[in-house]
Amino acid sequence: TWRKYAKELFDDASKELLLTGEPQGELSLRTEIANYLFQSRGVVCSPEQIVIGSGTEQLLPMILRLFNDDTCFALENPGYPAVHRMFSQHKRKVYPIAVDDEGIVIHELEKTSADVVYITPSHQFPTGAVLSATRRAQALNWAAQSSSRYIIEDDYDSEFRYTGKPIPALHALDRNDKVIYMSTFTKSLMPSLRVAYFVLPPKLLATYNDVFNYYSSTVPRFDQHIVANFMRDGHFAKHLNRMRKIYRKKHEKLTSILENYSNQINITGEQAGMHILLDVQHSLSEKQLQHLASNAEIRIYPLSDYRLDHSAPSQAQFLLGFGGIPVHEIEPSIEKLMNCWDIQKKHQSTSR
Template sequence: MDMLIFELERNTGKPLYEQLYLGIKNAIISKRIEVGTKLPSKRKLAEFLNISQTTIEIAYAQLLAEGYITSKPRVGFFVETIDDLPYVEKELNPEQVKPILKQTYRIDFNPGMIDLDGFPFSTWRKYAKILFDEQYKELLLTGYPQGEIELRTEISKYLFQSRGVITSPEQIVIGSGTEQLLPMIIRLFEQSNGYAIENPGYKTVNRILKQNGQTVYPITVDDEGIRVCDLEQTKASVVYVTPSHQFPTGAVLSATRRSQLLNWAAQDSDRYIIEDDYDSEFRYLGKPISSLQGLDKNEKVIYMSTFTKSLMPSLRVAYFVLPKSLLSKYNKTFTYYSSTVPRFDQHILAKFMKDGHFAKHLNRMRKIYKKKHDHMTEILETYYPMVSISGEHTGMNILISFPHSLSEAELKQIAAEKGIGVYPISDYMIGPVESTEPKFLLGFGGLCLSEIEPAIHELMQTWGISRANP
């Protein structure tokens, strides 16, 4: 019985059976109890340790399940032969790994924020309540790999009416964001000569491409969008662009550049364009910009978009539209694929769109964001000519630039110390770009209308920038 003298702590949160199980297990691993040794009966060990037989039974059962002991009917329990296992004593006070916390600010000009008060909770809740019912129990099973046909049908209708995208539900693939969909597209072009991306642009896209072993060519963006003449000097066979509202500069790809880009793709059978229709729903001046996909006559454009800005980032519903010429390859490549978006969420969104609520929501949010956009523009104009603005009239952020003796990094730090979150354009640089003065993105989506003016004034005061006409 000496071999099973364990110190059981009765005034602790750890159950006695677990303490006993760990004690015997560690003794077997460290060979303090030899292989083949018979363990005491449950009754004897219970009496010796002054604990219940049930406690002994649970501990023995766990050891038996994990293969540390074996049971012989009417004979007892014996220590089993096990392979040598690495055994490391745990530190009594192991160093705690601190979780990565999201930076929070008192005033946040984050361009990715949306207006939380504008979400149609009651309508969304109504559809959720309808669908979470026994009559829709089939939604508990795995659905169609490309996404629910009901949602793909509604997306197809919406894209044609609002963006001039010509597609059928069969060409649409639904997934849970760019991070999940872009690697799928990469698989379709395994023999590509590399990807050209906008600079500045989405750093996430750059990371995804490089993590998938792709060569990346950063292409400079100017007032007319991506410089196609620079693209033509690379070996890239696929280009990733945001033509309707370039992020983060806000530039709109000019008609000339659109033609040049489509002609570039048409010159080689291996060339394709990935069109990310960023922020296209929110344009405040003039008619909506037509999509590249709608202008494409050679099936060279893969159209991508999400419901991140139009509804909510946490919904995690995104999609791409494949040219018909790529459907066969897609189907062969992704025969194993299952949609990563829950079926219930897809059907809620489909019903929300089918009954016209999505269009109503967009119209309402467009008015809300236009008021915020116009108000921010109006306040920033009081700092002209010290502060210049660009990228306005579309999206949920404005780009400002101004001469200053401090760098973007220093200005960002000064603002952060005052509890103000700002986002320099250098955060979005993929490669070196000449810049003569600091540039920052100021998002207004997450700010209340009444917060915008005092927030702008406080930021400018923090940076030592005065209004032209105080």
């Protein structure tokens, strides 16, 4: 289907597609994104509020430029290292805010002088925590207390949820135009497709137009039109449903296998996304366990790598991704990991 749309565009390509497009992205794609967000995430916005770019790494710095140089920001800790680096590279003052099983701790945010907070409420990266209803209300209340306060909502992994009802975006609950919504097609379509977007509150549109008056979109117009047509004809929704079934099958297989080791392994963050978090009860340190896994050619990621200060927790914790592994390889891979850690199934005796 994708090839068909690409061929049609090339066959029918007019000179117009070879010219520079609209700075915010093609209207056809922005219209489809607005429709999709309303239907799937409860986000009400117009195409004029949407800006299309080539990924979070390009769009987030654009958002930072909408705020004064002395604006203070808050980030989830642990969080996405690339985001941490972007704030650091742009020399922005950052407050690290703790995360627990209900998401970012809002009362810790309230103690800071931050005006803008970056959060991943649908599936916190990397812990997998879902921001609770109470915390969502607290976050929106915090933002509403000052005209300079905003929330950057990164909804990167929201399409893939395996338990419970779909959770609306934080933006859908916002009645004061305080949420800047971000998402990407990287996980939902393909990593090589560098198409992402953000939705600006109306108050920030004028600032955006002033700052990026001479900006050109970094996403090829051909790519934008292919995605727009793919969404327009219902193929994106069908693709998501198909991928949800595939990932749910992998997720169920992985969690059921790990349940055999629940005497020393606890799973968190398993409601959504393409990774889970393992709490490992072991006499060895996080670094030692990672070394053993690496020697066994098992790729896991220590939670300490995602902390702003890279501090190791008292108990070893690891991210374990499952999006790219075939279902039939999950069980032998987990058995290989548990063997290298000398962790036995819970029904087996450790006596010799």
